[in-house]
Amino acid sequence: MSLYPGLDAPKPPIYKRLWALFFVVFVVLSIGGTYYATKSVDYIWRWYTVPQYFFYLDDVEVLAEAEGIVASIEPAGEESAVVIRGADGEQRYLVPADGLRVDLDQFVYVDDVLGSSQQWKSGLLIYGLWITLKVSLIASVFALIIGVATGMARISNNPALRWLAITYIELVRGSPLLVQMMIWYFVIGALINKSIAGWGLGPVPTIWFGVLSLALFTGAYTAEIVRAGIQSVHLGQMEAARSLGMSYGEAMRKIILPQAIRRILPALAGQFISLIKDSSLLGVISIRELTKITREVVTTSLQPFEFWIVCALLYLILTFGLSLLVQHLERRAI
Amino acid sequence: MIQARNVNKYFYVPQELHALKDASLEVAAGEVVVIIGPSGSGKSTFLRCLNRLEYADSGEILIDGEDLLDPRAEINRLRAETGMVFQSFNLFPHKTVLENLVMAQISVRKRSRKEAEAKSMELLQRVGIGEKFGVYPEQLSGGQQQRVAIARSLAMDPKVMLFDEPTSALDPEMVGEVLDVMKDLAREGMTMVVVTHEMGFAREVADRVVFMDHGVVLEEAAPGPFFSAPSHERTIAFLKQIL
Ligand SMILES: Nc1ncnc2c1ncn2[C@@H]1O[C@H](COP(=O)(O)OP(=O)(O)OP(=O)(O)O)[C@@H](O)[C@H]1O
Ligand SMILES: [Mg+2]
Numbered sequence: 001m002s003l004y005p006g007l008d009a010p011k012p013p014i015y016k017r018l019w020a021l022f023f024v025v026f027v028v029l030s031i032g033g034t035y036y037a038t039k040s041v042d043y044i045w046r047w048y049t050v051p052q053y054f055f056y057l058d059d060v061e062v063l064a065e066a067e068g069i070v071a072s073i074e075p076a077g078e079e080s081a082v083v084i085r086g087a088d089g090e091q092r093y094l095v096p097a098d099g100l101r102v103d104l105d106q107f108v109y110v111d112d113v114l115g116s117s118q119q120w121k122s123g124l125l126i127y128g129l130w131i132t133l134k135v136s137l138i139a140s141v142f143a144l145i146i147g148v149a150t151g152m153a154r155i156s157n158n159p160a161l162r163w164l165a166i167t168y169i170e171l172v173r174g175s176p177l178l179v180q181m182m183i184w185y186f187v188i189g190a191l192i193n194k195s196i197a198g199w200g201l202g203p204v205p206t207i208w209f210g211v212l213s214l215a216l217f218t219g220a221y222t223a224e225i226v227r228a229g230i231q232s233v234h235l236g237q238m239e240a241a242r243s244l245g246m247s248y249g250e251a252m253r254k255i256i257l258p259q260a261i262r263r264i265l266p267a268l269a270g271q272f273i274s275l276i277k278d279s280s281l282l283g284v285i286s287i288r289e290l291t292k293i294t295r296e297v298v299t300t301s302l303q304p305f306e307f308w309i310v311c312a313l314l315y316l317i318l319t320f321g322l323s324l325l326v327q328h329l330e331r332r333a334i
Numbered sequence: 335m336i337q338a339r340n341v342n343k344y345f346y347v348p349q350e351l352h353a354l355k356d357a358s359l360e361v362a363a364g365e366v367v368v369i370i371g372p373s374g375s376g377k378s379t380f381l382r383c384l385n386r387l388e389y390a391d392s393g394e395i396l397i398d399g400e401d402l403l404d405p406r407a408e409i410n411r412l413r414a415e416t417g418m419v420f421q422s423f424n425l426f427p428h429k430t431v432l433e434n435l436v437m438a439q440i441s442v443r444k445r446s447r448k449e450a451e452a453k454s455m456e457l458l459q460r461v462g463i464g465e466k467f468g469v470y471p472e473q474l475s476g477g478q479q480q481r482v483a484i485a486r487s488l489a490m491d492p493k494v495m496l497f498d499e500p501t502s503a504l505d506p507e508m509v510g511e512v513l514d515v516m517k518d519l520a521r522e523g524m525t526m527v528v529v530t531h532e533m534g535f536a537r538e539v540a541d542r543v544v545f546m547d548h549g550v551v552l553e554e555a556a557p558g559p560f561f562s563a564p565s566h567e568r569t570i571a572f573l574k575q576i577l
Binding site for chain 2: 241243244245246247255258259262
């Protein structure tokens with residue numbers, strides 16, 4: 001398992017067991033200690049409040065839209081078809097059979113409940129998780145494209161391309177992501193929305209400024225990784241490809257980049273895990289991603305401990321999933 | 335087939351160096367020319383100028399009558415027509431042996447995949463590794479890799495083959511198998527320019543031997559007179575050193 005096996009004398013079996021035990025004790029003590037600390041400050045854990053923010057049973061009611069007499073009730077599969085005859089004709093409603101609340105010949109007024117049923121709905125945390133996932137996914141795709149393009153421009157012979165790439169990379173790496181998001185939303189976003197309003201177009205959805213800020217931020221870091229990857233591929237590969245008559249672009253696409261990407265996969269994975277976590281800043285431009293939702297939930301539920309822990313675990317699931325995916329790719333690539 | 339006249343090449347990094355000084359070389363169709371010389375004398379640089387892996391700073395290079403240094407030359411076709419075999423093989427490690435041969439045939443020579451694969455299999459057979467078409471280069475020995483590299487160049491139907499020390503990265507027991515492939519090629523009439531330290535090969539196969547020193551083509555002669563009666567004092571010193 002060691003990176004340098006055989007350089008030191010083999011350890012006795014007890015060595016491994018002892019340190020494994022140490023690890024377990026350490027973890028148990030940390031968790032137990034935290035729990036004990038919360039006890040001593042009189043925090044009341046209410047884990048049972050958490051699931052409803054994932055999924056909850058919602059009452060769905062079918063309301064009458066016009067007044068009239070219930071003319072007929074007939075079974076229609078799992079539901080019942082209720083026909084109401086009023087002054088201006090008949091209207092038909094489908095109501096869940098076991099939630100029927102009206103009888104034949106009963107007179108109903110507008111907004112009377114004809115029937116009700118319960119349905120599972122996804123809660124706020126699921127919504128936040130979905131937004132985080134969506135933003136991260138779209139931003140990752142753009143970041144990868146931007147990163148590869150900029151990485152190649154960075155080593156291009158064309159001075160304009162090269163300087164553009166350097167300027168972009170240095171600009172983006174030189175200021176905090178939070179500030180860049182503000183600029184995208186409050187400066188560039190405002191400018192864009194104002195000018196396209198002049199052409200009679202509605203505002204660009206905020207989420208796109210979020211995606212852009214994340215993609216451009218991660219793209220700059222990706223570009224440097226890609227450049228290092230390209231430069232790590234032996235010069236002879238490009239020479240061999242060109243000596244066969246391939247163009248620069250073809251050689252880059254088919255020979256250099258596949259080898260480079262394979263080498264930089266672990267570094268890229270780190271970058272895109274960062275992107276998922278950086279998306280938590282998007283709350284400042286009022287995108288309701290996981291972190292912002294958690295804040296909302298904490299404000300209403302008054303259970304900060306549970307929900308911040310759940311929030312962290314949800315991020316962990318996303319990042320760990322990505323990690324596993326990249327490991328799978330790495331193994332397949334060898 | 336190749337006419338290189340007064341080729342000059344300078345390097346500016348790490349320091350200014352006049353690597354080729356009015357180097358000239360004529361190679362007729364079907365001829366095998368071996369270039370020898372001490373390390374750093376410019377053999378590789380000269381060879382690389384012949385398919386523009388280095389762009390010569392001045393002089394004239396014609397490949398089958400076409401001006402290689404013309405910026406408007408169809409460089410990709412010209413390069414395909416002058417096959418290059420490197421000291422370090424430079425096979426594409428992420429592609430199978432067959433794919434190494436097939437790729438450029440499809441994109442550069444515009445062959446169908448079927449044609450390209452048939453041609454590749456035939457060439458692999460010719461260099462004696464027909465059964466290894468499905469493996470990745472790293473699973474092959476050095477000698478096998480170099481033979482794949484030769485087949486890869488041949489797949490482009492080159493008019494000339496350039497070899498830059500094709501056997502000097504190989505274990506001694508594998509040198510023979512690569513030289514045998516090259517001898518077969520020469521016998522079949524391929525025009526070849528070979529940079530090598532294998533004097534046996536030069537004696538046996540070369541029509542002409544060229545000696546370079548400090549970026550200058552000092553001497554060229556048929557192998558017989560070249561080895562038995564070298565005229566230049568530097569040639570004598572060099573031959574004494576390596577024989
Ligand atoms: N890309 C380069 N940049 C700078 N200098 C170079 C470059 N390529 C070669 N040189 C220099 O040019 C000179 C000639 O090099 P070249 O590789 O042609 O020699 P060679 O005869 O092939 O030697 P060897 O037998 O060691 O391969 C050397 O001094 C070398 O350092
Ligand atoms: Mg050399």
